[in-house]
Amino acid sequence: MTNHRIALIPGDGIGAEVLPPAQQVLDVLGRRHGFTLSYTSYDDWSCERYLRAGAMMPADGIDQLRDKDAILLGAVGYPGVPDHVSLWGLLIPIRRSFRQYVNLRPIRVFEGIDSPVRGARAGDVDFVVVRENVEGEYSEVGGRLNRGFPDEMAVQEAVFTRAGVTRVLDYAFELAALRGGRLTSATKSNGIVHTMPFWDQLVAERAADFPQVAWDQEHIDALAAKFVLEPARFDVVVASNLFGDILSDLAAAVAGSIGIAPAANLNPEREFPSMFEPVHGSAPDIAGQGIANPLGAIWSAAMMLDHLGHPAAAKDITSAIASVLARTDVRTRDLGGAATTAEFTDKLLGLL
Amino acid sequence: MTNHRIALIPGDGIGAEVLPPAQQVLDVLGRRHGFTLSYTSYDDWSCERYLRAGAMMPADGIDQLRDKDAILLGAVGYPGVPDHVSLWGLLIPIRRSFRQYVNLRPIRVFEGIDSPVRGARAGDVDFVVVRENVEGEYSEVGGRLNRGFPDEMAVQEAVFTRAGVTRVLDYAFELAALRGGRLTSATKSNGIVHTMPFWDQLVAERAADFPQVAWDQEHIDALAAKFVLEPARFDVVVASNLFGDILSDLAAAVAGSIGIAPAANLNPEREFPSMFEPVHGSAPDIAGQGIANPLGAIWSAAMMLDHLGHPAAAKDITSAIASVLARTDVRTRDLGGAATTAEFTDKLLGLL
Ligand SMILES: CC(C)[C@H](C(=O)O)[C@@H](O)C(=O)O
Ligand SMILES: CC(C)[C@H](C(=O)O)[C@@H](O)C(=O)O
Numbered sequence: 001m002t003n004h005r006i007a008l009i010p011g012d013g014i015g016a017e018v019l020p021p022a023q024q025v026l027d028v029l030g031r032r033h034g035f036t037l038s039y040t041s042y043d044d045w046s047c048e049r050y051l052r053a054g055a056m057m058p059a060d061g062i063d064q065l066r067d068k069d070a071i072l073l074g075a076v077g078y079p080g081v082p083d084h085v086s087l088w089g090l091l092i093p094i095r096r097s098f099r100q101y102v103n104l105r106p107i108r109v110f111e112g113i114d115s116p117v118r119g120a121r122a123g124d125v126d127f128v129v130v131r132e133n134v135e136g137e138y139s140e141v142g143g144r145l146n147r148g149f150p151d152e153m154a155v156q157e158a159v160f161t162r163a164g165v166t167r168v169l170d171y172a173f174e175l176a177a178l179r180g181g182r183l184t185s186a187t188k189s190n191g192i193v194h195t196m197p198f199w200d201q202l203v204a205e206r207a208a209d210f211p212q213v214a215w216d217q218e219h220i221d222a223l224a225a226k227f228v229l230e231p232a233r234f235d236v237v238v239a240s241n242l243f244g245d246i247l248s249d250l251a252a253a254v255a256g257s258i259g260i261a262p263a264a265n266l267n268p269e270r271e272f273p274s275m276f277e278p279v280h281g282s283a284p285d286i287a288g289q290g291i292a293n294p295l296g297a298i299w300s301a302a303m304m305l306d307h308l309g310h311p312a313a314a315k316d317i318t319s320a321i322a323s324v325l326a327r328t329d330v331r332t333r334d335l336g337g338a339a340t341t342a343e344f345t346d347k348l349l350g351l352l
Numbered sequence: 353m354t355n356h357r358i359a360l361i362p363g364d365g366i367g368a369e370v371l372p373p374a375q376q377v378l379d380v381l382g383r384r385h386g387f388t389l390s391y392t393s394y395d396d397w398s399c400e401r402y403l404r405a406g407a408m409m410p411a412d413g414i415d416q417l418r419d420k421d422a423i424l425l426g427a428v429g430y431p432g433v434p435d436h437v438s439l440w441g442l443l444i445p446i447r448r449s450f451r452q453y454v455n456l457r458p459i460r461v462f463e464g465i466d467s468p469v470r471g472a473r474a475g476d477v478d479f480v481v482v483r484e485n486v487e488g489e490y491s492e493v494g495g496r497l498n499r500g501f502p503d504e505m506a507v508q509e510a511v512f513t514r515a516g517v518t519r520v521l522d523y524a525f526e527l528a529a530l531r532g533g534r535l536t537s538a539t540k541s542n543g544i545v546h547t548m549p550f551w552d553q554l555v556a557e558r559a560a561d562f563p564q565v566a567w568d569q570e571h572i573d574a575l576a577a578k579f580v581l582e583p584a585r586f587d588v589v590v591a592s593n594l595f596g597d598i599l600s601d602l603a604a605a606v607a608g609s610i611g612i613a614p615a616a617n618l619n620p621e622r623e624f625p626s627m628f629e630p631v632h633g634s635a636p637d638i639a640g641q642g643i644a645n646p647l648g649a650i651w652s653a654a655m656m657l658d659h660l661g662h663p664a665a666a667k668d669i670t671s672a673i674a675s676v677l678a679r680t681d682v683r684t685r686d687l688g689g690a691a692t693t694a695e696f697t698d699k700l701l702g703l704l
Pocket of ligand 2: 087543
């Protein structure tokens with residue numbers, strides 16, 4: 001029987017409350033589909049650890065994860081710890097050390113979830129955002145000059161490499177081909193004059209190798225508007241690190257699912273572990289009360305199973321999520337109900 | 353009687369069809385409020401000129417505009433001319449040469465316009481996006497290395513100066529104070545580690561001088577989501593060049609008004625002419641048919657009058673726009689009707 005070694009990093013706040021439900025679901029599916037999962041927990045890799053010991057994870061943290069097959073992360077962030085400290089101390093080093101260059105964000109309107117956008121109906125809106133995840137606008141290159149003086153300035157280099165852009169485009173075009181669909185590239189080559197025309201050029205080059213994929217490109221400002229105006233028209237959207245970050249959160253909001261959306265940080269070659277994480281934050285306001293919505297973590301677990309080679313098991317999970325939302329009125333507080341995390345999880349397990 | 357010297361740059365496509373209606377409106381208001389406008393037209397500053405003569409405007413174009421009090425621009429862009437050529441050949445040099453460091457985008461849901469977002473109701477949504485307009489992520493600094501080789505790369509420098517950020521923040525805080533409202537700063541200091549923490553720091557510094565303004569900050573991904581989820585909660589949103597570009601188009605879409613929205617490119621010190629332009633593009637698909645919606649240009653003209661010191665005349669225009677939308681069913685095609693540009697303009701003139 002295949003065993004998968006999973007690293008669990010609960011992180012901060014509700015992170016520790018949403019991972020156990022995901023584990024329960026994973027174990028049920030392992031039994032059903034014939035695989036096992038063994039877990040290693042990194043319970044203190046968190047902002048609390050940072051406040052106590054000056055670092056989010058130990059110096060050899062990345063090496064401790066290296067032999068795992070996948071990483072399931074809860075949430076990162078804590079009042080009083082600047083976001084760039086917590087994120088560049090844990091989340092971003094993992095993404096980069098393990099070359100998780102694809103950030104995959106499925107966008108789907110579920111029946112039973114109200115979308116804030118009139119045109120976003122269940123069944124019609126079902127697309128993915130493929131975000132470049134390790135280079136681009138998020139770069140360590142840059143700095144500050146003349147600190148504290150009137151002529152102070154800060155510069156930030158965005159770095160786009162042919163190899164880095166091409167590999168994520170390949171992933172996106174392959175996905176579009178598999179889905180039998182269309183690809184939309186997010187650009188801003190009318191405003192960002194050095195990197196974005198380069199991005200466009202690489203998109204056109206890759207497109208030539210995928211004649212079966214219809215594709216177009218939109219400037220990020222117009223594209224953000226179209227997510228609201230015509231959300232049903234998208235299939236695969238590929239974007240740079242920053243644009244993908246913005247578009248994927250916007251799309252999740254359009255789908256009414258910011259609280260339940262998952263993200264996969266993929267190393268498609270499987271040279272290194274990939275990481276799966278709910279999109280929601282650590283929600284310090286409700287942490288410790290046992291009322292967090294576990295669907296983001298559970299949906300992330302589904303993406304993990306897909307990546308580990310169990311697409312049928314993954315499908316079982318997303319079907320159960322669709323059922324619990326469409327066919328029951330058990331809901332956590334964020335969805336307008338009063339169920340606890342445990343009650344909601346039980347209901348979902350019953351539908352699996 | 354005060355006279356204002358106005359430069360008219362119709363540009364491309366429907367640009368030439370939406371400026372004459374704006375002039376008609378302006379002239380009516382001049383007679384009523386006691387000022388005159390004299391116009392200089394720059395009819396051939398366009399993509400056609402670029403294709404013929406290799407440049408969007410003459411070499412001394414900027415100097416020709418220098419003694420004007422304001423510039424009213426139609427639209428720029430034409431199939432076959434890359435956007436970065438047309439825009440960096442006309443729009444962006446004007447913004448930069450005349451230090452139009454504030455891009456102001458009013459966002460308003462009008463009665464009679466359907467918003468795609470359920471929560472966006474007329475009366476509730478009424479805010480402004482203040483965008484930094486001359487530095488930040490739109491910079492000429494950067495370039496391409498190893499062109500055509502596997503190790504090719506492009507870099508793009510984002511440049512944020514203390515002076516450049518502070519002046520637009522001052523404008524935004526003053527506006528928030530005037531409106532008796534709140535200010536929201538768009539940031540991404542968790543991902544963009546050099547420039548955005550600097551932006552946040554300057555926001556906090558300026559905020560200290562405006563104790564009467566309540567303010568907060570949101571990461572751009574979460575903020576884009578909130579524009580869809582809670583559009584009524586915003587009042588003044590201040591953002592960098594790129595973030596403001598994205599947020600203002602997104603907000604216009606949320607308000608259902610992408611086709612009628614205006615933009616002001618302001619030099620608040622009035623050292624140089626400011627520029628006013630509808631947000632819509634040159635719409636080559638409908639150009640020449642006389643069916644373009646002139647409201648974007650007319651609303652831009654209202655912003656121009658406000659800037660030139662005629663707030664009451666500006667108010668007359670926005671009231672007439674509100675009336676034509678709420679109280680008549682005369683509509684151009686983009687709004688679901690069949691009226692021509694001329695018919696729609698006449699209706700509006702009748703309501704002035
Ligand atoms: C056309 C483009 C360069 C421009 C910008 O991004 O500034 C436009 O989107 C705008 O908002 O005026
Ligand atoms: C927290 C932040 C650095 C991160 C990002 O922007 O990458 C988050 O928004 C995400 O999308 O995973």
